Amino acid sequence: MNGSIQLQHTPTVEYLLRLGDTTLILGQRLGEWCGHAPILEEDIALTNMALDLIGQTRALFTRIGELAGDGKKEVLSEDQIAFLREERDYRNLTIVELPRGDFAFTILRNLMVSTWLKLHWERLLHSSDAELAGIAGKALKEARYHQEHAADWLLRLAGGTEESRRRTEAALAELWRFVPEMFESDAVDAAAEGARLGPARADLLEPWEAEIAAVFAEAGLTAPAPSKFRSTATQGVHTEYMGYILAEMQHLQRAYPGGVW
């Protein structure tokens, strides 16, 4: 099991990878805060959230393995799916692969992505795939908590010192151009919606904007104008940062094939 695997990118697998790769890579990025957060409590908070995200990823990848295995061949394991794909086969949102930045950057990104995930999980409770609905039931509770944590901190940073305000505004200016990708629609979304597997991302834009606007209003932040920039990691075309994350994540499985804890 040392060589790269090829998943059959059916619309269902593709749809689930967008969720699972997003939780995987954000979990990896949050894990990088271990030993580096501004205070001990936040060190613990960020890595706890990383654990939740990796746990959600495991459940999603297990489901993808079952679906991609199609009942015939050997079912792909969660580890194979996480560690043995080539870069172009990952389907996460671009925003989660950006380097972790400073604390304000991480908090704002967490708010944006946890809100996006929460809105997905709420709708996936009613998925035609019972396994996925079960995963959503658990993940929804976690995503809500992550969102509240990020919202709490965004208020404190935006209303804190001149320096924390400056950093928060800088993070907003940097991150906002990755929003359009989060709500793009394509054939994968249409198929998921048609099969009642899950929501089309475009339908989540309005509730997402409403929730983000509520936090920004309290924080006294203004959302920048919509960007014309289009990021493309959900299509498999990643930023230059992705290769470095994968090198770090995959090193053990590539060097010691099949190694387990």
Next chain:
Amino acid sequence: MAGAPDTADRAHAAGREPRVQAAWRVLDGVLDPEVPALSLPDLGIVREIHVRDDGLEVVLTPTYSGCPATEVIEQSVIDALDAAGLGPTRVSMRRAPAWTTDWISDEGRRKLRDYGIAPPGPVQPSQGVPIRVVRRRAPIECPHCGSTATEQLSAFGSTACKALYRCTACREPFEHFKPI
């Protein structure tokens, strides 16, 4: 989740089988590795126990997706039942309906308080409420002095399931089991 059980099946038909009853009693002595004040049944994660052709089947519902204690708990269930001569045992994981702190027993809540952890209040339904991303929390009672003059220090504590608080009346810090 219509028709889904919201309590463990201990009191129901399968629970009247002597071997199943004995298994529940054994699990009463198996503690959660991260909150050792609670047994697994107190925590509400043991959902069902069945006698199958190949031995006992214990159905567990994990607390958090990423809870690092899940594997340890699974093994400790198997070890305890095997040691009591009730095995062989296999554990199956059931994800839906998702675990909620509402499943923690009254006995479990009392044990948590005695241990110095403020037990979770009832889970607030979140559907249909106006957008309120920023929390307005219900007051948490200090497990030491009973005052509600408490404040949150951190949303996460020593484990994923707890938050850090302090009491401004008796000045003691304490942990709060988050309602989810």
